[in-house]
Amino acid sequence: MPKRIVIDPVTRIEGHAKITIHLDDAGEVQQAQFHVTEFRGFERMFVGRPMWEMPGITARVCGICPVSHLLASSKAGDQLLSVEPPPAAKKLRRLMNLAQIIQSHALSFFHLSSPDLLLGMDSDPARRNIFGLMVDHPELARGGIRLRQFGQQIIAMLGGQKIHPSWAVPGGVRSPLTAADREQIRERLPESRDTVLHALDTFKQIVTRFPDEVESFGNFPSLFLGQVGPDGTWEHCDGMLRIVDSNRKIVADHLDPARFQDYLGEATESWSYLKSPYYLPLGYPDGIYRVGPLARLNVCERMGTPLADRELAAFRLLNQGAVTSSFHYHLARLIEILASVESIEAMLDDPDLLSTNLRAKAGVNRREGVGCSEAPRGTLFHHYQVDQNGAIQKVNLLIATGQNNLAMNQTVTQIAKRFIKGPTIPEGVLNRVEAGIRAFDPCLSCSTHAIGQMPLLVQMFAADGSLLAEVRR
C-alpha cells in the first residue's frame, strides 16, 4: 500500500519547509519532495516604490543574508542610473560581501550543521544543537560563534548595523571605513584564520565517519553555476558567470549576469512556493544546476589566496571532475571562509577603503536593470523595471536557494532511498533527510532560524489518506 511520510517543519534551516516522502506498495521510497511552505510576496510589495529605496527594502527579505540583497539591489540601481560607482565604493562593497560570507557560512557550519557532524546523525536530538556542541567541543563552538561575530562586526562598521544595513545605494555606498575600524579588523584576522583552519582539520578528520552520507547526500551529476573573475579566479561580487558540468567541462562562460533571462528559465510546481530555475538550453528539469559554495569551487580555477588555494587543491582530489556530493558543501563553505579572511587581509591596506568619494549620482537613465552578487548560498539576481521617474514597475528576484531547489529535491529522494528501509523509521534517518537539506544551507527568505529542537512530525498515510502511523519527537 503506498505511504507518505511528512517531515514538518524541517529544523535548523533558515525559514519554514517540510519534506514528504512517498512510498510505493512495496514500502520502497518512490520520491521525496522538499516543500517551501511560506509565501511572502515581496516582489509584489515593491511595485510603486522609488528605486532608491530598494536596497534598504530588499535587505529586509532576510535577516541572515541582508547584505546579499543589499548588494544585488544597489548594483541593479547602478544600472538604472547608468553609472559606474567610484572605485572605493566597489571595494567597500566587496569588503562587506566577504564579511557576509564569513558570518553566514560560520552560522551554517558551526551553529546549524556541526551538531550533526560532530555529535553524530543518530545522537540524542535533545543535545544535537549548538548547546550540545558547546559542552562537547567548547573550543570549536566558541571559535565558530566568534568567527560569525567577526563577520557581523565588519558589516556593522560599514553599514552602521549588523542586520539590515541600508548602506549600499544605487551609485555606490554611503560611508567609508574608518582607520580605527580598519585596525580592529586587522587585530581579529589571525584568530579568525586559526578558527577556520582548525575547523578544516576537524572536518577532514570526521568526514571519514560519513562514507554513506558522502555517497548519498545529493551525489549526482548536474551543472554548476557561479561567478568567476576575468582569469577564472573565485569571485563573489563583480564577475561574469560560468557554468560547468560534472566533469568540470565548461558548458558556458563569460555569461553576462544582466542577461540571465537568456539562459536561465524559471519553472513552478504546485506543491512549493519556491520556484525551480533551470538552464534553458537543457530544458526543464534536465537543466538542473547547483549554486553556492560547492558550485563556486567547481567553476573557479583558483581561489586567489595562498591558504585557500592549498585547500582547493585537496578539494579537487575528492572526485574526478567536479565534486558532485552535496555533503561537500560543508567543506567548500569552510574553504570560502578561509578565502574571505585572506582576501580581507590582502585588501586592508588599500587607501581607497578610507576614501570619501563613494557615490556616483545621476537620474534615471535606464528603465531596466539587473544586479547580481554571490550570496553565501549562491548566485543572486535582482531584476527591476522602472518608469521614467524611477518608480518600480516590476521586480524579479532569482534567489540562490531557488536555484538549488531541483537539486535539493533530488537530494532528499536520494537520501530517503538510501536510508529508509522497512516500515519503522528511526529518528536518525529522518535527521539525515533534513541534514541533506542543511548541506545546501537553504535560506527560505526568512530571518528566523531554529536553535535546538522544533517539533518534528512524521506521518505515514495509506493511499486512501488514512493515517497508518505517526512518529513525533
Next chain:
Amino acid sequence: MAVQTLTINGQLVSAVEGETILQAARSAGIHIPTLCYVEGLSAHGGCRMCLVQIEGHHRLQPSCTMQATEGMVVHTDTEQLREYRRLIVELLFAEGNHVCSVCVANNHCELQDAAVEVGMDHVRLEYQFPQREVDTSHERFGIDHNRCILCTRCVRACDELEGAHTWDVSGRGAHTKVITDMNQPWGEAVTCTSCGKCVMACPTGAIFHKGATVAELDHGRGKLDFLINAREKKQWNV
C-alpha cells in the same frame, strides 16, 4: 502690550497678549507635544497632540490655537491627556502605511519621535493598509502619500513662506490628501519653484529629496527655522 499671567501645571507663567498657551508654555520651558505646529507658520490645530485641559472648560483645547488669558489654570500632562495623545499617534499609524524600518525618514521623523514620547509600544487599532500613491514626477523631490499625516505643514510653508501655494488639500474624510496645483503630478505643477521648503516642513518621510535612501533623509528643518526667523524678526542668525 498687556501681560497675562496664567498657571500651567502649577507654575505661574506670563504671556504677552495674543500669545497662545503653547507659546507661553514654551517660553516658560514647559513641553507640550505637537505634530502639525511650526512656530512662525499659522496654527492649524489639526493634529490635536497639543490638547490641554483648562479648568472651567468642559472640553480639551488645542494649545496652539487657544489664547492665553489672565488667570487661566492649565494642565498639560494629565492621565487623560497622556492616553489621548497615545491614541492620536496610534490612529495616525493605523490609518496610513508607516513602516519605519524601510522609510527614508527613519530616525529623522517627528511621528516616530511622537510614538516614542507617548510610549506607543504597539497599536491597539486595526491597520487600514490604504492603497496610496507615490509621486516621483518632480525632478528633485517626491511625495509618498502612504506616509502623509495631513498636518498641512507643506501647504502652509509653501503658501506663507514661499508664496507659491503649490500645495493644497483635496477630498474629504479618509480620501483627504495633499495635492500640487490642480491635483496634477508634482512634476507638472507650474507654480512649484522647487525651493524645497515643503521637504523642510514635512514631519515624516512623506515629502523627500529624490534619491534619498532608507533612513537617509535630512529634512534640513533648521533652514526653515532660519528663514522664519529672518522673515519675522529680521534676524539672520546662523
